[in-house]
Amino acid sequence: METFFNYLRRYTEHPMSAQEIALLQQAFSRRKVRKRQYILQEGDVCRHLSFITKGAMRQYSVDDKGIEHIVQFGIEDWWMSDRESFELGSVSTYNIDAWEDSEVLQIHYDDWWEIRNSIPAMRILTAEMDKRHAVAAQKRIHAAITLTAEERYLDMLRHQPAFIQRFPQNMIASYLGISPETLSRIRKQAYLKNE
């Protein structure tokens, strides 16, 4: 829980009262998630929002051919959920599972709603989260329609080195929307250029 409060302090500035802190501690529940364990499966409704305090997770869909398409990575201090399913209560087409043994703080949709209404700092945090999320999404969309596969990889290398270090290469390829073979070749070429 300490990780989470550090995160809160970083993004809200607003100090919270002891009472508010107690409320938060009540609303969030800690959960260990082992490698390869799911916290959301395709076909279920995403009822919880999860804050990662430890570990590495991913959100992905599986197509007709059984190929996984990763739309999001998450490590410490990241939130995981299928936003569409969570907000709309619709059936999710995504899976979320742990790649490293992880630990998350989960809050139920109803409590999240409640918390945001009753604790001002949480409203600010939500707005901040949405803002950052929107900016990141715009960048990723721009990268997808503008850059080549190699440029997208280099861009990721620069802006999200943590992901590249902690997830295997085939998952990075999936995230970038290219085949593992192509990524392997891109890396080889980039390496040769530096020699």
Next chain:
Amino acid sequence: METFFNYLRRYTEHPMSAQEIALLQQAFSRRKVRKRQYILQEGDVCRHLSFITKGAMRQYSVDDKGIEHIVQFGIEDWWMSDRESFELGSVSTYNIDAWEDSEVLQIHYDDWWEIRNSIPAMRILTAEMDKRHAVAAQKRIHAAITLTAEERYLDMLRHQPAFIQRFPQNMIASYLGISPETLSRIRKQAYLKNE
């Protein structure tokens, strides 16, 4: 302004007081934008949020080779801004201009901040906007990394026919991240399939 209030009623349910309505009318200013006229240029900071009451606009970047990359279209009832520049006050790398003669309601960043704090309905609206925006962004990212060029076009045809009707084909291609020639061929093939 009527268009805007219709929109508000549709998304907030909360009726507003006469005083609040007056506040809104004061904060927003109406502006006509002629075809090809800019409301944001690369290098400027995006200080205003614009709600389109009439017309059609687009947001795009221009690369080294002078090629435009469209990241967003907007028509009636859509908001336009470079979210990153608007929220962070950073210099924008995007342009926003009108494709049809348009009319927008503009609000300055400071007033927008103020309005959201003082009018509860606007806070709800903001949250709703962010939510819808996040869902749409996730879908577009998923489409970009999962679908082929043809599938992306068909997806757009199904979910955003209005854009396809109102913007020329080369802009649709830019939005999809493909060359105009490729889109032309995709359309030809799709047409042949239906014969």
Next chain:
DNA sequence: AAATTGAATTGACAAATGTCAACTACTCAT
């Protein structure tokens, strides 16, 4: 230590998409 597993690499080839140039059709301004 041997065997097993899965990830990463590599090669050969196929498919998708981009580029360039030519041509057509259309609109708009003079």
Next chain:
DNA sequence: ATGAGTAGTTGACATTTGTCAATTCAATTT
């Protein structure tokens, strides 16, 4: 009415990326 632009189409070819199969490599299990 004429001419200049602009969008869209088409063909030929280049480049990028995907697919499939084989191989290497490292980690893990037995």
